[in-house]
Amino acid sequence: MPDFAPEFCDVAVDGHVMTITLNRPERRNALHTDANHELGAVFDAFERNPELWIAVITGAGDKAFCAGADLVTAPSGGRPPVPESGFAGLVSRFNRRKPVIAAVNGMAMGGGFETALASDIVIAADTASFGLTEPRVGLAALGGGIQRVVEELGPKRAHALLLTGRKITAQDAHAMGIVAEVVPAGDLMATARRWADEIMECSPASIAATKAVVQSFDGHSVEHSMKDMFHLPEVRSLLTGPDAREGPTAFAQKRKPNWANPA
Structure with a gap:
């Protein structure tokens, strides 16, 4: 609020x-x-x-x-x-x-x-x-x-x-x-x-990373975007953050994931 x-x-x-x-x-x-x-x-x-x-x-x-x-x-x-x-x-x-x-x-x-x-x-x-x-x-x-x-x-x-x-x-x-x-x-x-x-239902970190890639894609080729996206802080945060571990763990345990709050 x-x-x-x-x-x-x-x-x-x-x-x-x-x-x-x-x-x-x-x-x-x-x-x-x-x-x-x-x-x-x-x-x-x-x-x-x-x-x-x-x-x-x-x-x-x-x-x-x-x-x-x-x-x-x-x-x-x-x-x-x-x-x-x-x-x-x-x-x-x-x-x-x-x-x-x-x-x-x-x-x-x-x-x-x-x-x-x-x-x-x-x-x-x-x-x-x-x-x-x-x-x-x-x-x-x-x-x-x-x-x-x-x-x-x-x-x-x-x-x-x-x-x-x-x-x-x-x-x-x-x-x-x-x-x-x-x-x-x-x-x-x-x-x-x-x-x-x-x-x-999706990870907030995944949503942030997805939005960052969409925004960075503007005006670029698919090839450029795919190479560049791993430099985006939102993508790096996703790949090193807790949601990337929690998602597969929850899937294996057949339960709903407990996503971390976005930073």
């Missing part, structure tokens, strides 16, 4: 899972300067806490996950509109060691879609919708949306979204491979928790 009381989101911890609920339903959970910086601090606390293994991010209400940047509320405090970790404290948070699941409960527009794209797994309610709509208000998807949509879809399909500001349904996003599962709205959070529980 963060060491302060969040104002613009609700934070709940259940076991090793932290759930962060964007809580500005009167603004369709659009984020202003203070909300972005608060979320940056919340995700900082999540990354620091070895007892927290997975984060789930969702939105309050049934209308919106996040409508993007709040274009109405004036900035306060003379701070930049987002922290170094980016919109929602997430989109520029590179080299994350822990998984983030986006449970998209409604519209995810602009920065809201970028927040989902920056997550590791996206689960969507069947009423959810997505769009990088910034060009329709004279802006552009400069929070990683352009790059991540191209990475996910390839340039031709990405251009079809990026150059039109088109909105797509949860079913469309699932067909494109952006969304892992579409479920009835009432089942969304239970489904996100099911995915979190499935991840937690």
